[in-house]
Amino acid sequence: MYDMALFVGYSIYLSAILLPPLKLFQALLAFSIVLFTVQLSKVFGIILFNRLIDRYRRNIIRAPQTIGLCYFFLALIPSYSQIGLWSFIVFWVLRLIQGGAFGFELGFTINYSNMNFSQTNKRFIYYFILLSGEMGALVSILFNRLLVDHGMSVYMFDLFWRLQFLTGGLFVLVNLIFRVKHRQIMNNYSKFSRSSFFYTLKHNWRYILLRSLIISLHVCLIVTVIFRVPNFLHLAMGFSYARINVILLIVTVLGFIGANFARILAFFFSPIKLMKIFYILVALFSLLWMMLDGNKHYYVLWVYIAGFVYGVFVRLTPMVLYRVVDFDVHNRLTGRYLGNIFAYSVFGSLAVLCLDLSRVYTHNFHNYAPEIIILVVSILGFIALKIYTKHFTQI
Structure with missing residues (x-):
């Protein structure tokens, strides 16, 4: 949800950098389509994770690595003035790849939470998922409302959304450090959760x-x-x-x-x-x-x-x-x-x-x-x- 909140917030900046020939309401629609398809790719990633769970457990840092790399590539992609419409296409493709990786992380979280934890831990994870959306909204306000001044130049727009991508990459880096440190613990998820996941989708x-x-x-x-x-x-x-x-x-x-x-x-x-x-x-x-x-x-x-x-x-x-x-x-x-x-x-x-x-x-x-x-x-x-x-x- 943090990722979604930031994306909706900085899409008004992206419209001036990646799609300047379009009118603003047309550019915002284009980025809304990107957002919707990326969210669908997250759902696809959750399902794919449960199908490939045996392979993924061998390298549980692959998804956060992909997310982090996409963030850093997004912060460095050329603008429309440099490579034309390809800048928007590259942006869309990177976001779709990143969305699938986010889906893997969400699938991992769901699977991991179904292990034999105490009721307190399960309640914590539930509220963490619920409240992450509200935190994403607050971060979006901080980045895209309180720090924005009227009359910003296109250069500042460009710099501002690239800074947000780098911030997202730093969040992923912190996650990777934790994941590597607790690698053995994080590997202890089971095939039972996979079968339970698909049974839940089918019957519930x-x-x-x-x-x-x-x-x-x-x-x-x-x-x-x-x-x-x-x-x-x-x-x-x-x-x-x-x-x-x-x-x-x-x-x-x-x-x-x-x-x-x-x-x-x-x-x-x-x-x-x-x-x-x-x-x-x-x-x-x-x-x-x-x-x-x-x-x-x-x-x-x-x-x-x-x-x-x-x-x-x-x-x-x-x-x-x-x-x-x-x-x-x-x-x-x-x-x-x-x-x-x-x-x-x-x-x-x-x-x-x-x-x-x-x-x-x-x-x-x-x-x-x-x-x-x-x-x-x-x-x-x-x-x-x-x-x-x-x-x-x-x-």
């Missing part, structure tokens, strides 16, 4: 899909509020970067308030009932907002409300999806991991793609695409939660 795909849809609302709120709205505020409404940073700071505070508000309500009401109520409220609010043409005069208010709702769902999601007792499910842990991964990787990147596709279709950055996405995902989340609590949980 409904369970995984439902959990993904339940999580998808707050994932889409991350995308629409943190990754895309700041750019559109600046491009469509002429807001300065200083004002956008203030808006995002207020959104962060409102998210914190929303999370604590949900926690207080959970003392008096069931978290599952609260989540259903908020799904309905979000859907009704989105529909009413579009009917009243709220974006025309109160667009920033929508951003604030979305930040508050994001905080509510960030708090309710683990309360609902981790504390419930699942039944009629084989290997709940793998299903829960895959549900989170699919929600962030597939549905999150699909939301970005839909946002940018709407800009190309309407030739307008200032439309109701975010509200439509939130409306659809809210309805799907409510339906998924109803089915999930009926067939897979004991309350």
Whole structure:
């Protein structure tokens, strides 16, 4: 998720370096397509890892090596002014290779977590996967909002996203050092986890899909509020970067308030009932907002409300999806991991793609695409939660 967060953040810089002949909304769509295909390659990498588990266990540092090399190559690739459209093609190919390697790492994490660890360790890994998405969002804000000044030159754009690739490579280097140091421990994963993984995909795909849809609302709120709205505020409404940073700071505070508000309500009401109520409220609010043409005069208010709702769902999601007792499910842990991964990787990147596709279709950055996405995902989340609590949980 850190990788996804940074990619969505710096794609506006890449558009000026790798695809300068295109208009901005066209270039952003091109990079959204890259993002979506890379996330699909991660899913392919997870499946491929479980098929090649015997080979991979001989050299468990191969995937992080590939990820690190791709990061460093991406930081060094020539720009459009040097080799033309080939710069974008090379970028796409490197990202696809890197996405597959990320999938291997995710598959390794899922397999490793299914070993006979204590409940505390399994809970730690679950929350690590869940919260990594939120950390990715915060890092994206730090890199792409607070450090950006209005009027940056193309040279600074170029330097800035290359610096972010190098930062990603350094993170991988730290991972490699740890992996080599604990090589013997990390080799102790089993064939049982592989067979369990494919059994889970075959028999529990409904369970995984439902959990993904339940999580998808707050994932889409991350995308629409943190990754895309700041750019559109600046491009469509002429807001300065200083004002956008203030808006995002207020959104962060409102998210914190929303999370604590949900926690207080959970003392008096069931978290599952609260989540259903908020799904309905979000859907009704989105529909009413579009009917009243709220974006025309109160667009920033929508951003604030979305930040508050994001905080509510960030708090309710683990309360609902981790504390419930699942039944009629084989290997709940793998299903829960895959549900989170699919929600962030597939549905999150699909939301970005839909946002940018709407800009190309309407030739307008200032439309109701975010509200439509939130409306659809809210309805799907409510339906998924109803089915999930009926067939897979004991309350």
